[in-house]
Amino acid sequence: MAQRLIVIGGDAAGMAAASQARRRRGRDDLEIVAFERGHFTSYSACGIPYWISGVVEERDALIARAPQTFRTEYDIDVRLRTEVTGIDLDRREVVARDLDRGGEVRERFDTLMYAAGAVPVRPAWADGDVAGVFGMQTLDDGAALRDWLDAEPRPGRAVVVGGGYIGVEMAESLVKRGLSVTLVEQAEQPMSTVDPDMAKLATDAMREVGIDIRTGVEVTGLDERDGRVSAVVTADGTLPADVVVLGLGVRPNAALAEAAGLPLGPTGGIRVDRRMRVAGVPDVWAAGDCVETLHLVSGLPVHVPLGTHANKQGRVAGINIGGGYATFPGVIGTAVTKVCDLEVGRTGLRERDAAASGFEFVSVVAESTNRAGYYPGARPMTIKLIAERPTGRLLGAQIVGRAEAAKRIDALAVALWNGMTVDEMTALDLGYAPPYAPVWDPVLIAARKAVDALAR
Amino acid sequence: MAQRLIVIGGDAAGMAAASQARRRRGRDDLEIVAFERGHFTSYSACGIPYWISGVVEERDALIARAPQTFRTEYDIDVRLRTEVTGIDLDRREVVARDLDRGGEVRERFDTLMYAAGAVPVRPAWADGDVAGVFGMQTLDDGAALRDWLDAEPRPGRAVVVGGGYIGVEMAESLVKRGLSVTLVEQAEQPMSTVDPDMAKLATDAMREVGIDIRTGVEVTGLDERDGRVSAVVTADGTLPADVVVLGLGVRPNAALAEAAGLPLGPTGGIRVDRRMRVAGVPDVWAAGDCVETLHLVSGLPVHVPLGTHANKQGRVAGINIGGGYATFPGVIGTAVTKVCDLEVGRTGLRERDAAASGFEFVSVVAESTNRAGYYPGARPMTIKLIAERPTGRLLGAQIVGRAEAAKRIDALAVALWNGMTVDEMTALDLGYAPPYAPVWDPVLIAARKAVDALAR
Known part of the structure; x- marks a missing residue:
C-alpha cells in the first residue's frame, strides 16, 4: 500500500515540497493530499501589490500553477477551501474542515508537510x-x-x-x-x-x-x-x-503546529533542521513562512517570510521526503524592493543588527553611478557597507539607486555568503563596460572606502 | 634629495599608479614625471565606440582627469606628445622624444613604472x-x-x-x-x-x-x-x-620593455608579480594592457586588456611604490558588453578554455527572465554554466539577455571567485522581488540545472 503525505498549505512551500516528492516517488509509492484553506495554489504573494496597482493586469498572471495542474500532472489531491483544524501526531491524523460546505474529515498520514504560511499582524x-x-x-x-x-x-x-x-x-x-x-x-x-x-x-x-x-x-x-x-x-x-x-508585518501561522506539540523557536516560527525536518519529530516536515531559519551572519534564528525562501525550503523538504538529500543552510537577509522610482537592496546585517549581535564594525557610504558617468542614463547609486573590525569581513550591504541598482546586491550577497573581507573584495573581477558600470565598479569603490575606514 | 619616479604611459594604469604613489609620498620625497605619447591622459578607451556613434556627445566626457589636474592637484610632471624610445636599466635613465618639436631628452629615475598599454593588431x-x-x-x-x-x-x-x-x-x-x-x-x-x-x-x-x-x-x-x-x-x-x-584585438605594447631586457611571458605581456613588480627587476613596476596576469581558474598566464584591470593594477603598483602593501591576485575573465539591444556577460572559462585546461565538465543552458514573468518588461535571459565534473565547482558562466542582464554576471563571478560549487549555489540568498527577478532567480535555475546534469 502506498504511503501517504499530507500537505498543510497549498502555496509556494507546500506545493514545491509536494512536486519534488512526486518527482522522486510515483503514485503507487506515495499518495499526496494537499489542503489549502484559500481559493488558490502556488501564486506569487509578492506580486499582489502590482495587481492592486494595475501594473499587473490579470489576477491569474500571479498564479504559477493552478490546482488542476497539480491534480493532473502531479497526481496531487489538492483540496481547496479546506482548512486543517487539528493535527493528531499520535494517531497520525489531521482534521480538515470544508469551509464552503461545512463538515469535517479525518485523514491519516505517514508523512506530514506543514506549510501553513504566515498571518498578518x-x-x-x-x-x-x-x-x-x-x-x-x-x-x-x-x-x-x-x-x-x-x-x-x-x-x-x-x-x-x-x-x-x-x-x-x-x-x-x-x-x-x-x-x-x-x-x-x-x-x-x-x-x-x-x-x-x-x-x-x-x-x-x-x-x-x-x-x-x-x-x-x-x-x-x-x-x-x-x-x-x-x-x-x-x-x-x-x-x-x-x-x-x-x-x-506577518507572524508565522504556527498555532495549529503549536497545539499539536511541534516545537516553536524564539521567533514564533517552527524549529526545523537543515533538511527542513521539524526538530525532533519523526516524519514531520515544515517549510516557508511558518518556520524560523538560521541567519548565517548573526548565527541567530530569524523569521524571514519571503517567497524565494519558501520555494527553496519546500523544494529541499520535498527532495528529502522523496528519498533524496538536500539541505537549506539558512539566509543572509538579502532583499530587494522597488520604492516608487527607487531601487533598494540589502543583504546581511544592518548597523543595529551588527551591534545587537556584538560585532565591532565600521560602516561606509559610497556614492557612484550605475553606468559610466559620461554614458547616457547614468544615475546616482549609493552603496553602504558594514564590515567587521578588525577582520574586515563584510557583515552587511545596502544599495539605493535610481536604475539598474537593486540586483547589484547579489554580488555583495555572494561575497558576504562566502565570508569575504572588504580588502579581498577590492580585487574582485566584476563586469565593466560603459553602459553598465563606471571603470571602478560601485561595489569596488565601496569596498575600497571600507578598507580605508578600517585602516583609520 | 627627492627620489624620482618615471611613468611611461599616461593612461589608466600609469596615472592610477602615479596618483596613488603621490598620496603616500609628498613632493619632497618623490618627484613624479609621466610621459605620454598621445594628447590625452586618463581617458576611457572603452568609451570610444560610444563617442564615435554619438551616444556620448563630447570627446572630453571620456577624459577622467586632464593633464592639468595631475599637474596642479597631484604635482605630477605630465609631458604629453612625448614618447619614451629607450630604457637604460643600468644607468637608470629613459630616453624620451618630443613628437611635436623633435629632440630627445634623457631622464634619470630611481623607480620606473611601465604602463605603455597595448597596440592594435x-x-x-x-x-x-x-x-x-x-x-x-x-x-x-x-x-x-x-x-x-x-x-x-x-x-x-x-x-x-x-x-x-x-x-x-x-x-x-x-x-x-x-x-x-x-x-x-x-x-x-x-x-x-x-x-x-x-x-x-x-x-x-x-x-x-x-x-x-x-x-x-x-x-x-x-x-x-x-x-x-x-x-x-x-x-x-x-x-x-x-x-x-x-x-x-590588441597585443601588449612591450617592445620597448623587451629591448630593455624586461621579462615577457608567453602571452607577450610583461611578467609581473602579485605586487605588480616586474619579475626579478628591482624598482621597476608595470601594469595595465602591457602586462600579463594570472587567470585564477585555469592557472595560466593571460593577456586581458581591460580598463578595469589597468586601473586596479595601477593602483596596486602605486600603493606599493608609495610604501604601502597591495596585491593584484589575477583575473577570472569577467566581461560585459552591449551588442545592439542585447546584453552579454561572461566570466571564467568558456567550454573550449575548460577543455584546453584539462577540465572535465558539464555545461547547461537555462532560459529564464529578468523579472517575474507576469511583471511588465519581463524579457528573456539565457544563462550558461560550466561546472567541473565530478566536483561541481563552477568554472564559467555566460549570460545573454535583453534587459537588466549583463551585470548579473557579477554574482556568478563572485561565486566563481570563491570556488563555489553549483550545488552550494542553489542555496544562495539572492534578491527577490517581482520587478527584479522571478521567484526562482535565473542564477538559481541555472545552478539547479547544472546539479541535475552532474547527477546524470
Whole structure:
C-alpha cells in the first residue's frame, strides 16, 4: 500500500515540497493530499501589490500553477477551501474542515508537510468587524481589497499602517490607482529594513510621488460609519480613510503546529533542521513562512517570510521526503524592493543588527553611478557597507539607486555568503563596460572606502 | 634629495599608479614625471565606440582627469606628445622624444613604472599608407576616425575586420552613424568571447540592426583609389569600403620593455608579480594592457586588456611604490558588453578554455527572465554554466539577455571567485522581488540545472 503525505498549505512551500516528492516517488509509492484553506495554489504573494496597482493586469498572471495542474500532472489531491483544524501526531491524523460546505474529515498520514504560511499582524484596534480594513498576505486578501476599491462608494482616501516592504509597496500601488495615500509609521522612519541614512533616500522618493508620510505616530483605533471604516485614529489626531491597509508585518501561522506539540523557536516560527525536518519529530516536515531559519551572519534564528525562501525550503523538504538529500543552510537577509522610482537592496546585517549581535564594525557610504558617468542614463547609486573590525569581513550591504541598482546586491550577497573581507573584495573581477558600470565598479569603490575606514 | 619616479604611459594604469604613489609620498620625497605619447591622459578607451556613434556627445566626457589636474592637484610632471624610445636599466635613465618639436631628452629615475598599454593588431595587408584604415585603441585613434567620418567625401560604407568586443561595438556605432556596415570575421562566428551557442544570440541581434556579417572570411588586402581605401579584398571577393576599422584585438605594447631586457611571458605581456613588480627587476613596476596576469581558474598566464584591470593594477603598483602593501591576485575573465539591444556577460572559462585546461565538465543552458514573468518588461535571459565534473565547482558562466542582464554576471563571478560549487549555489540568498527577478532567480535555475546534469 502506498504511503501517504499530507500537505498543510497549498502555496509556494507546500506545493514545491509536494512536486519534488512526486518527482522522486510515483503514485503507487506515495499518495499526496494537499489542503489549502484559500481559493488558490502556488501564486506569487509578492506580486499582489502590482495587481492592486494595475501594473499587473490579470489576477491569474500571479498564479504559477493552478490546482488542476497539480491534480493532473502531479497526481496531487489538492483540496481547496479546506482548512486543517487539528493535527493528531499520535494517531497520525489531521482534521480538515470544508469551509464552503461545512463538515469535517479525518485523514491519516505517514508523512506530514506543514506549510501553513504566515498571518498578518493585526493589532487589537483592527480586530473588530469594521469593513474596509485589509491585511495583505494571501491572494484572497488581495482580491478582497480590489473588490473594495472597485465597489461604490469608491474609496478615495487610503491609510496604510506600517512602513515595511508590504506597506511601502501598497502605498505606492494605491497612489497609482489614484487614491490619496497616507502612510503611518510608528518608528521614526519607514523602510527600517535598511539603515536610517539609506531609508531616508527611499522616504524622500515616496514623498515625491505624493505619499503623505507620518512618522512616530501610533494608531490607537478606527472610526466607522455604517459599519465602514471612516478614519484612523492616532495619538496625533484623526486621519480620514475610506480604506485601511495593514502593513505591520506577518507572524508565522504556527498555532495549529503549536497545539499539536511541534516545537516553536524564539521567533514564533517552527524549529526545523537543515533538511527542513521539524526538530525532533519523526516524519514531520515544515517549510516557508511558518518556520524560523538560521541567519548565517548573526548565527541567530530569524523569521524571514519571503517567497524565494519558501520555494527553496519546500523544494529541499520535498527532495528529502522523496528519498533524496538536500539541505537549506539558512539566509543572509538579502532583499530587494522597488520604492516608487527607487531601487533598494540589502543583504546581511544592518548597523543595529551588527551591534545587537556584538560585532565591532565600521560602516561606509559610497556614492557612484550605475553606468559610466559620461554614458547616457547614468544615475546616482549609493552603496553602504558594514564590515567587521578588525577582520574586515563584510557583515552587511545596502544599495539605493535610481536604475539598474537593486540586483547589484547579489554580488555583495555572494561575497558576504562566502565570508569575504572588504580588502579581498577590492580585487574582485566584476563586469565593466560603459553602459553598465563606471571603470571602478560601485561595489569596488565601496569596498575600497571600507578598507580605508578600517585602516583609520 | 627627492627620489624620482618615471611613468611611461599616461593612461589608466600609469596615472592610477602615479596618483596613488603621490598620496603616500609628498613632493619632497618623490618627484613624479609621466610621459605620454598621445594628447590625452586618463581617458576611457572603452568609451570610444560610444563617442564615435554619438551616444556620448563630447570627446572630453571620456577624459577622467586632464593633464592639468595631475599637474596642479597631484604635482605630477605630465609631458604629453612625448614618447619614451629607450630604457637604460643600468644607468637608470629613459630616453624620451618630443613628437611635436623633435629632440630627445634623457631622464634619470630611481623607480620606473611601465604602463605603455597595448597596440592594435595590424595585419600585413593594413601596414601600408592607405588612408581610411583605423586601429581603435587610443583616444587619438578615435579622434582620427571621427575626423575621417566627418570629412568630405563622407564615407558611406564601412568594413569592420574582426568580431571581438571592439569590432562588434564599432560595427554598432557605425550603423548608428548611418553607415552601411559589413563585419568580416575569419572564424565561424563573431563574439568568440562566449561559446558559439551564446554568440549566435548576439550575432542574430547584430543582423537585426542591419549589420552584414561575413564569417569564415579571410581578408587578404585593400584596394585604394587616390591613396584612400576603396575596398577590402577577401578570399571570397571584394567588399567596397570608404572606411575600414580593425577589430583584430590588441597585443601588449612591450617592445620597448623587451629591448630593455624586461621579462615577457608567453602571452607577450610583461611578467609581473602579485605586487605588480616586474619579475626579478628591482624598482621597476608595470601594469595595465602591457602586462600579463594570472587567470585564477585555469592557472595560466593571460593577456586581458581591460580598463578595469589597468586601473586596479595601477593602483596596486602605486600603493606599493608609495610604501604601502597591495596585491593584484589575477583575473577570472569577467566581461560585459552591449551588442545592439542585447546584453552579454561572461566570466571564467568558456567550454573550449575548460577543455584546453584539462577540465572535465558539464555545461547547461537555462532560459529564464529578468523579472517575474507576469511583471511588465519581463524579457528573456539565457544563462550558461560550466561546472567541473565530478566536483561541481563552477568554472564559467555566460549570460545573454535583453534587459537588466549583463551585470548579473557579477554574482556568478563572485561565486566563481570563491570556488563555489553549483550545488552550494542553489542555496544562495539572492534578491527577490517581482520587478527584479522571478521567484526562482535565473542564477538559481541555472545552478539547479547544472546539479541535475552532474547527477546524470
